[in-house]
Amino acid sequence: MKSAVVQLPGLNRDRDMIAALTKISGHKPVTVWQTETEIPDVDLIVIPGGFSYGDYLRCGAIAARMPVMQAIKAKADQGVKVLGVCNGFQILLEAGLLPGALMRNASLKFVCREVKLEIVNADTAFTRAYSKGQVIRSPVAHHDGNYFADAETLKAIESNGQVVFRYAEGTNPNGSINDIAGVMNAKGNVLGMMPHPENLIEAAHGGSDGRGIFASALAVIAA
Amino acid sequence: MIKARVTVTLKNGVLDPQGKAIEGALGALGFDGIGQVRQGKVFDLQIETADKAKAEADLKAMCEKLLANTVIENYTISLA
Numbered sequence: 001m002k003s004a005v006v007q008l009p010g011l012n013r014d015r016d017m018i019a020a021l022t023k024i025s026g027h028k029p030v031t032v033w034q035t036e037t038e039i040p041d042v043d044l045i046v047i048p049g050g051f052s053y054g055d056y057l058r059c060g061a062i063a064a065r066m067p068v069m070q071a072i073k074a075k076a077d078q079g080v081k082v083l084g085v086c087n088g089f090q091i092l093l094e095a096g097l098l099p100g101a102l103m104r105n106a107s108l109k110f111v112c113r114e115v116k117l118e119i120v121n122a123d124t125a126f127t128r129a130y131s132k133g134q135v136i137r138s139p140v141a142h143h144d145g146n147y148f149a150d151a152e153t154l155k156a157i158e159s160n161g162q163v164v165f166r167y168a169e170g171t172n173p174n175g176s177i178n179d180i181a182g183v184m185n186a187k188g189n190v191l192g193m194m195p196h197p198e199n200l201i202e203a204a205h206g207g208s209d210g211r212g213i214f215a216s217a218l219a220v221i222a223a
Numbered sequence: 224m225i226k227a228r229v230t231v232t233l234k235n236g237v238l239d240p241q242g243k244a245i246e247g248a249l250g251a252l253g254f255d256g257i258g259q260v261r262q263g264k265v266f267d268l269q270i271e272t273a274d275k276a277k278a279e280a281d282l283k284a285m286c287e288k289l290l291a292n293t294v295i296e297n298y299t300i301s302l303a
Binding site: 057058061065093100101103104105107146148 | 237240241292
């Protein structure tokens with residue numbers, strides 16, 4: 001399976017993401033720059049974390065309006081898998097590819113720590129390496145990860161199985177409504193999450209809990 | 224040239240942690256009786272046109288497309 005990593009000014013987790021994808025799939029991902037209007041033929045497009053455009057206006061707001069996002073939207077419409085991590089999640093929300101919004105952490109503090117994540121939906125292209133209800137460890141590092149959706153949207157995503165990850169065991173680091181840590185679109189091919197699974201994929205990281213997300217999305221494991 | 228001011232505020236019901244912190248700080252300074260503080264953003268724009276109707280339509284589009292995130296924010300437009 002081929003993958004692509006989007007690079008934008010201010011994103012700084014792209015190298016970690018490239019390393020994770022390379023190690024897990026055995027193939028180096030192609031990189032896509034902000035001005036590109038065509039995305040190569042890949043199975044998975046990843047928007048990594050960071051601070052695109054300095055987080056000006058709102059996190060992810062400027063990035064979501066760059067030409068490359070139109071190309072990503074077109075690919076997502078065709079069914080190509082898209083994963084947004086941290087700032088990538090913020091960008092997908094601002095671009096309207098996912099429902100809801102991310103706001104300033106309820107504590108107003110930047111949080112950089114490890115949290116517990118419950119796999120709420122293991123029947124997705126991104127989580128089939130896990131089992132439903134399984135709790136994994138994952139690092140988080142963000143200032144604006146407080147997920148919000150209006151009551152109607154919340155009801156819809158909860159009942160459609162679009163809530164994929166929840167902060168577990170009281171580790172919600174940002175005040176997210178319903179402890180939501182990751183959501184996907186109705187079609188199930190676009191996932192956004194605040195935690196950084198790419199930073200927990202091998203023994204040198206102190207664990208490999210995050211590996212399953214990439215192994216699932218890249219179909220490294222059997223379905 | 225038309226001067227315009229766009230004000231973006233959080234919708235009712237959306238938690239505003241920054242507004243809450245400011246509310247707390249005002250209380251700490253001795254300002255009593257503050258019911259609520261909500262923080263917003265102000266954009267001052269200069270538009271090179273004399274056509275007020277067009278400016279207003281353009282500003283609305285700017286708000287919808289970029290200046291506000293209508294999932295969580297409302298906006299108002301006023302022309303000078």
